[in-house]
Amino acid sequence: MFSVSLLYASHDFLQLIIDAGMTPDEFKIHFEKYKYTSSDKILELAFKCGWVKIQPNGVVAISSRGLLIAKLIYEKALLLQLEDMILIYNPSWASLLPKGRSEAKNFLPIEVNQCFKEAGLFDEVTEEVVTFWDNLSNAYRNFSQKRKTEIGRIGEKLSINYEMIRTGKKPLWQSVESNLAGFDLLSVHDSGDMKKLQIEVKTSSSKLEYAMLHISKHEWLTATLSMNYVFHLWLVHDKPKLYVLSVGAVEKHVPSDNGKGDWESVAIPFKELVTEENNVATIDTE
Numbered sequence: 001m002f003s004v005s006l007l008y009a010s011h012d013f014l015q016l017i018i019d020a021g022m023t024p025d026e027f028k029i030h031f032e033k034y035k036y037t038s039s040d041k042i043l044e045l046a047f048k049c050g051w052v053k054i055q056p057n058g059v060v061a062i063s064s065r066g067l068l069i070a071k072l073i074y075e076k077a078l079l080l081q082l083e084d085m086i087l088i089y090n091p092s093w094a095s096l097l098p099k100g101r102s103e104a105k106n107f108l109p110i111e112v113n114q115c116f117k118e119a120g121l122f123d124e125v126t127e128e129v130v131t132f133w134d135n136l137s138n139a140y141r142n143f144s145q146k147r148k149t150e151i152g153r154i155g156e157k158l159s160i161n162y163e164m165i166r167t168g169k170k171p172l173w174q175s176v177e178s179n180l181a182g183f184d185l186l187s188v189h190d191s192g193d194m195k196k197l198q199i200e201v202k203t204s205s206s207k208l209e210y211a212m213l214h215i216s217k218h219e220w221l222t223a224t225l226s227m228n229y230v231f232h233l234w235l236v237h238d239k240p241k242l243y244v245l246s247v248g249a250v251e252k253h254v255p256s257d258n259g260k261g262d263w264e265s266v267a268i269p270f271k272e273l274v275t276e277e278n279n280v281a282t283i284d285t286e
Contacts, residue, residue: 005036014070078119086139094140155203155234182222203234211270242281
């Protein structure tokens with residue numbers, strides 16, 4: 001989707017829609033090939049990025065964002081188009097953007113590199129270039145954070161279901177009520193013991209060799225001060241697998257403050273923590 005020809009054609013399509021009332025099917029019939037690409041690709045991109053919308057009568061209408069893009073010249077429009085597309089599609093190469101222009105220029109795919117070049121992002125450094133480069137980097141960060149939140153909620157839901165089966169009692173979804181508590185779920189010890197059990201849920205969609213457990217200092221202090229606290233580690237890239245870890249199992253991987261230093265968070269590889277013994281559940285999603 002990241003090609004100059006498609007972005008230019010989409011820009012022209014937005015200008016067309018301002019004046020021409022037509023349905024998606026009518027557009028495809030009259031413009032099977034529109035400008036530099038297919039009508040199907042143009043429609044897919046425009047709808048997915050929210051540049052156009054369908055009115056109750058079935059006719060395509062331009063959105064406020066689409067109108068803003070349509071009114072700009074190609075090069076300026078590219079900047080906004082790229083920002084929206086990175087936020088929507090989160091391409092793997094977008095992780096290069098926060099590393100700086102040189103890193104991106106050297107390693108971006110050829111067609112993507114051409115998009116950036118046409119948009120002037122590799123020209124002389126100006127305040128405008130810096131602003132848009134930061135916007136594109138932030139679009140990647142925003143998507144990544146959104147995705148992390150979504151993955152985190154998947155794990156929390158899985159843990160809620162697991163705890164309901166294990167204890168017969170639905171745990172309190174604490175992270176929804178407040179994310180300042182230092183744990184995600186408040187369950188009980190087991191079906192015959194109603195002592196409270198605090199659970200911090202960590203979820204990764206990566207394979208085991210790449211998955212990382214991120215623990216904040218606040219979470220760790222809560223864990224060490226609690227009478228009953230466990231970590232639920234979920235791997236969800238395939239069939240979801242749950243590993244339950246005690247505070248002691250994690251402790252040797254956690255740093256301590258030294259001198260004037262004060263640590264804020266730690267990243268621990270899943271593979272250093274999980275074993276067959278603490279793998280307590282595998283869920284078949286088929």
